[in-house]
Amino acid sequence: MLFEYSIIAGILLGLFYALMAMGLNLVFGVQRIINLAHGDMVMLGGFGAWELYYGYHLNPVLAIVVMVPITVVVGYGLYYLLIPRLKSAVDFETLSLVLFFGVSQVVEALSALGFGNNERSLPVTSIPSQPVHLFGQFYPADWWVAAGVALPLLGIFFLYLYRTRLGRETRAVMADEHEAVSVGIDAGRVSAISFGVGLALAAAAGVLAVFVFGGVDPSEGVSITITAFAIIVFGSLGNPLGTVVGSILFGVAYQLAQVYTPSWSNLVPYILVIGTMLLRPQGLFGRRTRVA
Amino acid sequence: MEPLALEINGVSSGYGRVQVLWDVSFTVNQGSVIVLLGANGAGKTTLLKVIVGLVKAWSGEVKAFGEDIGRLNTARRVRNGIAYMSEQGIFPGLSVRENLALGAGRASKAEVRERLSLVYDMFPELVERGKSLAGSLSGGQRKMVGISKCLMAKPKLLILDEPSSGLSPKFVAEVVEQLHTLRSFGITMVIAEQNVSFLETADSACVLEGGRINFSGGVDEFEGDEALHAAFFGLEGIQEV
């Protein structure tokens, strides 16, 4: 019974994790940047939902609709503020990592100053709260809400990526920036928009995270970034579909660990990221590429 | 008088500190086809990249249709009617249809449909492969996709980097045939090649050796195995020293 429970719970949470990790993978795929501030964007999404709920009585799910366009614009601006200067650096990859590390510190500090250091949570009454009974087990309602919101959002994201001109251009840049520029794509603009979309995905996941994690606090960014990174490495960097599958497998593994060895379950993401990097660096769905 | 399609004046360039091109100059008339011949490492690809703006010229001038394009980025040059097919030429991970759509740039949907039907007329084989990943096609078909992708931009000037690379002789003949057709449409072309078969479709030829141009002229002046031999194997060039 517990096994089935872990599987179902893992799939529900896996969908949420997919939303949480997708933006990180998108930004990596397009610009080869690991956005270490990703987790902090998730955190900001949570605070955004909190403020909108208590300030304007806005339902958290609707808060996502409000925040997505704002974050896209903010991300677009942030990209042009930070990245072009860095492009010419010799050690672009490591420096971008350090840069976003700095950004993450700034965001964390500002959130702590603005929102205080205490964890904040939203009342369960803001969303349907009746636990769902399935195959003899109870599943918290917020898990279903998280999965139920994440799934259509991921659907919209995939439609954007695979069915629109901008999405097609994005994938072209992901595949080969030089080749993309050669067909007249403005790679800078596409990258800036992708960066915004990546942040918007993070913010949307942040709203759900308030329920899934039971609250939001300014210091949660690092562990979210590592978990998201573990997932995208596992599912193959630059492969959006891999992130979905990786997230669900991660969700199930985490739930199994929670059920069978609860005190060690927090190690799952760390083992996942180190193990994947050492044993199968290309991830589940990556092809081994020629080194020279 | 019509402006020249392309005018390269004293271009030097390279990567980092490594100089690859030395003082390269040549011109291409509108509607004509030029083949840049040279062994590997002679600088052909670099020269093409300078023309489309993927590599900066250290010095010298690049003019297209009378306009100095040296300061434009690649996207702008492409929108100004210069299409470029790199040696890879396609996005292997995207479908054929997507490759073609990307080639069309900002064109409207109706416009894309119209151009697609033109391309499909020219390459009927591609119609049924629309949904396949470009990378899954045969070498010859990939070149077809690469060339079609360029045509989708309705280019005035078509720049092709080694359209024969990775192809067996049979497919090379096919590609030459296709380019011959394009030529009859009046598209100006610059083709970098190692394979002399492409001389069949060309009006003029340049030979690059060690990053310098050591022959330039009409195809008719360029006959005889000896000259070619020298160009590729470089025996004569150094023996005089």
Add this chain to the structure above:
Amino acid sequence: MLESRSVEKPAAGVFRRKTLLLDLLAVAVPVVGFAFGINIFANELLLVYMMVYVALAHGINISYGFTGYLPFGYFGFFGAGAYGATLAILDLHVPALIGMLFGGVAGVLFGLLLLPLFRLRGAYFAIATLAAGEAIADIVANPSLQSVTNGPYGENLASVYSSGQIYVAALVFMALALLAVVLVKNSRFGLALRAIKESEYSAAMAGVNVVRMRSLAWVIAAAIAGVGGAIFGWATTVFYPSAVFDSAISVFAIVFALFGGTGSVWGPTLGTVLLYGLYSAVGLSSPQYFQLIYGLAIVVLVLFAPRGLVGFGRAAGRMISLRRAGANG
């Protein structure tokens, strides 16, 4: 030294006297400064922490500045050192000073465990060490290990507290860390590391044993973090896992090193003294403001002065001498 060789040492070049002298001065000045600073500035604990951070910044200097590998999970070594020393003191009953060496050993053991991560490049390496650091923190703090590490409830070293010994230990430790950097910078070993950083394979073709050299640098960096953690724990007396396995420790060390400028002996020391001084003035009472300041400092540094204070100084010096040359000519 590290490789047997029968060729005569080329006379010039390797130990260039002038820079060596300057480098030794970069060891002497802070050591003397801290030795006498205690008479001027009475906050002993703060000075001990500062010395520990000077050493840590130099550990980052060796790992990142000379080999190009950025260990985000540096706090893992630090915490391992704190716990290694504590367990040795409390369970094996070794004297506290000897316990510090056990801290170094713990750091090195953790470092050796992570050697396979060197298969990864730049950013991947950085994140993998971060994950490893978080993992060891979770393991040490795990309630199931309460019998060994006291789990989440932390450790208490009050029984061996000795402010005098702690201060001297920190001073000696910092001096050794600085000397290690001078040695690395001015030796064939350092030359080999810099070569490896530029191009691993060509270094190998020049005969350099890449794996051994890089591992050696890594072990030195790990030992510094281990001893640093041990002294930090001893000075703090009562600490929880979250205090010694704090990712902020990596952050501090990295920022201090980058701010001052890696690859030099002066840079990380200067960076630490300035920034940690600022932290003690502003940060302790309102850590968020400090976090904000150094977060911004990182962003500005990476974008505008990726070579740190020292690089900035050098560039300014070059500008001035150019101007002078211009004025004279």
Add this chain to the structure above:
Amino acid sequence: MADEILRLEGISKHFGGLHALQEVSFSVVGGEALGLVGPNGSGKTTLINVVCGLYTPNSGSIYLEGTKLGKMNPHRLARAGINRTFQVPQPFGSLTVRENIEIALSHRSGEGMSLDDILDFVNLGKWAGQEAGSLNAAQQKRLDLGRALALNPKVLFVDELGAGLNPVELAEVAVMLRSLLSGGRALVVVEHLMGFLDKLVDRVIVLNAGREIFHGALRSALDDDEVKRVFLGTVGA
């Protein structure tokens, strides 16, 4: 006949489905320069990378002075006497020219050229104190050569040292390389410029798509139909 320095037997290397080298065999003797020719992607640089330890071959064996080499780290091969230059020069840019060579010198276990000899030989004496990154391409290539020579290699792979040089410089480099053959050293020279090879080697191996398609005198290579086809396309085929 002179002593055999290096022998390759049936070397193959695949990258996934790509057969970069297929059953390549040859040997060089002391005092001999062998030319290695072929279009881009024909496997020349892969071959050097295999012999110099960057890649492990999928099959085949390599013998140095008759002793079979097992799987060895590049630095062991370098110390044992196998060395190379790079097509795209790879100096240690932030180190001085002198330091670049000293690093290699410190790992030599026998007699050989001194630092100053090497600097003179590659004509970089004037730049000894400069950062290697500030040299131009031709100088960096010579520095690569100097660094390789510091380890007194028994067999030296020279990867396109002539690219980008003018005819006068090419002739000089050819003379310089010839002088390295004294003392029983073997050279394997990768080059596109046949005129350059003509001054240096007697024998060439032509690779195409990872396979040897010709092995013999340079002059007869130029008349070989297969070689012509590979280089010129359909002409003569």
